[in-house]
Amino acid sequence: MSYRRIRRACHGRAPAVRVSLALAIVVALGCGPVSHVEPPPPKPxxxxxxxxxxxxxxxxxxxxxxxxxxxxxxxxxxxxxxxxxxxxxxxxxxxxxxxxxxxxxxxxxxxxxxxxxxxxxxxxxxxxxxxxxxxxxxxxxxxxxxxxxxxxxxxxxxxxxxxxxxxxxxxxxxxxxxxxxxxxxxxxxxxxxxxxxxxxxxxxxxxxxxxxxxxxxxxxxxxxxxxxxxxxxxxxxxxxxxxxxxxxxxxxxxxxxxxxxxxxxxxxxxxxxxxxxxxxxxxxxxxxxxxxxxxxxxxxLGMRIPADFEGVPLGGELPGK
Incomplete structure (x- = not known):
């Protein structure tokens, strides 16, 4: 099924007969422009x-x-x-x-x-x-x-x-x-x-x-x-x-x-x-x-603390020893 026929269905111009797989797809996906999903920002x-x-x-x-x-x-x-x-x-x-x-x-x-x-x-x-x-x-x-x-x-x-x-x-x-x-x-x-x-x-x-x-x-x-x-x-x-x-x-x-x-x-x-x-x-x-x-x-740095270190971190979470 072509993109053109799906687009016509979105604008209400599809034939009244022969409800096809294309219309089922349109109903499932919704009509209108495809939204752009922003990727998540990089982790600092x-x-x-x-x-x-x-x-x-x-x-x-x-x-x-x-x-x-x-x-x-x-x-x-x-x-x-x-x-x-x-x-x-x-x-x-x-x-x-x-x-x-x-x-x-x-x-x-x-x-x-x-x-x-x-x-x-x-x-x-x-x-x-x-x-x-x-x-x-x-x-x-x-x-x-x-x-x-x-x-x-x-x-x-x-x-x-x-x-x-x-x-x-x-x-x-x-x-x-x-x-x-x-x-x-x-x-x-x-x-x-x-x-x-x-x-x-x-x-x-x-x-x-x-x-x-x-x-x-x-x-x-x-x-x-x-x-x-x-x-x-x-x-x-x-x-x-x-x-x-x-x-x-x-x-x-x-x-x-x-x-x-x-x-x-x-x-x-x-x-x-x-x-x-x-x-x-x-x-x-x-x-x-x-x-x-x-x-x-x-x-x-978010790294595991070496076991032989004798001190402790100054604040923050302890990633483990």
């Missing part, structure tokens, strides 16, 4: 930006403007706390960043100071390496000014990584600016899924001038501006409307009033975690733990 793709800020003393952060940090706090979870160090573990960057990136404490990853002696990264790899092994389709990026992260294997399997070239004398205040500029360009223009960025200037300034003076305030304000630029780069992505981003900001230790760390004073042990993204409630906590960063990344 989860992505995570982790910003590590070295040597930021928690009690000094909110004495500055902290415009962009405060904005993230208003959207998500802000937790303060103190390092809980086992005997023999120092309040240094080596143990702290190992804990942040591996999701396990020094008793497992083996790093107790900045020599990185005893490291167990083969057994407890960083979360980027774990993601690459579980989901090779993910695009992972890592940038740090501390080459030791790569030289020791703390950051091992990453799609794209960068650090400063050895032997080049960069002006101290320009180091963070260089990697922020590079990362904002990469985030704005390229496909990325999980990003880790490590900023060091607050720690450098605190070592030189202490955390109580105007130099440290300037360093914190500059860090805050850099965080704002990174978040803005995320929101300027052409594909942003089809993505759901989570942002995590974490520091590794504090500083004594005169500058320096490694001991057990309350000022040296200060840490904070900030997380904003889908499923993370707006709240304030006082039990920040560095092991919570890695499981939060997995949870925000």
């Amino acid at each position: 793709v989860p992505k995570v930006l982790v910003i590590g800020v070295d040597g930021v003393r928690t009690d000094r952060v909110l004495t500055t403007g902290a415009t962009y940090l405060r904005a993230l706090m208003s959207e998500g979870l802000y937790a303060t706390g103190q390092l809980d160090l086992a005997p023999g573990v120092k309040s240094l960057s080596g143990p702290a960043w190992s804990t942040i990136l591996t999701g396990v404490n020094p008793e497992k990853h083996g790093v107790r100071d900045n020599t990185f002696a005893g490291r167990q990264y083969t057994r407890y790899p960083d979360f980027l390496t774990r993601l690459e092994r579980l989901r090779p389709d993910l695009d992972t990026l890592a940038v740090t000014l501390w080459r030791t992260f790569f030289d020791t294997g703390l950051l091992h399997q990453v799609d794209w990584h960068a650090t400063l070239r050895p032997g080049v004398d960069y002006a101290e205040h320009l180091k963070d600016e260089m990697i922020i500029r590079r990362m904002t360009d990469l985030i704005s223009r390229h496909r990325v899924d999980v990003v880790f960025l490590h900023l060091v200037n607050p720690d450098k300034v605190a070592h030189k001038h202490g955390p109580l003076g105007p130099e440290y305030v300037t360093a914190l304000d500059t860090m805050d501006l850099g965080i704002g630029r990174l978040v803005d780069a995320v929101r300027r992505r052409p594909t942003y409307r089809n993505e759901k981003w989570s942002v995590i900001v974490v520091t590794d230790h504090g500083h004594r009033d005169e500058g320096g760390h490694g001991g057990l004073s309350p000022e040296e042990l200060q840490i904070f975690l900030l997380a904003a993204g889908p499923g993370i409630r707006h709240e304030r906590r006082h039990e920040a733990k560095l092991v919570d960063v890695a499981p939060t990344v997995f949870a925000q």
Whole structure:
């Protein structure tokens, strides 16, 4: 039966006799134009930006403007706390960043100071390496000014990584600016899924001038501006409307009033975690733990939490261990 005869039936011009299969089809389907069914919108793709800020003393952060940090706090979870160090573990960057990136404490990853002696990264790899092994389709990026992260294997399997070239004398205040500029360009223009960025200037300034003076305030304000630029780069992505981003900001230790760390004073042990993204409630906590960063990344990506992680996600649903 031709389309023409069916169309005539729809307009009431079909013969009165010989009610045919065509008319039965018309009655069943209805007359009139065929409606266009819109396909369902694509499911937003989860992505995570982790910003590590070295040597930021928690009690000094909110004495500055902290415009962009405060904005993230208003959207998500802000937790303060103190390092809980086992005997023999120092309040240094080596143990702290190992804990942040591996999701396990020094008793497992083996790093107790900045020599990185005893490291167990083969057994407890960083979360980027774990993601690459579980989901090779993910695009992972890592940038740090501390080459030791790569030289020791703390950051091992990453799609794209960068650090400063050895032997080049960069002006101290320009180091963070260089990697922020590079990362904002990469985030704005390229496909990325999980990003880790490590900023060091607050720690450098605190070592030189202490955390109580105007130099440290300037360093914190500059860090805050850099965080704002990174978040803005995320929101300027052409594909942003089809993505759901989570942002995590974490520091590794504090500083004594005169500058320096490694001991057990309350000022040296200060840490904070900030997380904003889908499923993370707006709240304030006082039990920040560095092991919570890695499981939060997995949870925000909707991935099963590795069984050997020692932390828990900062809000959101727990995909399972």
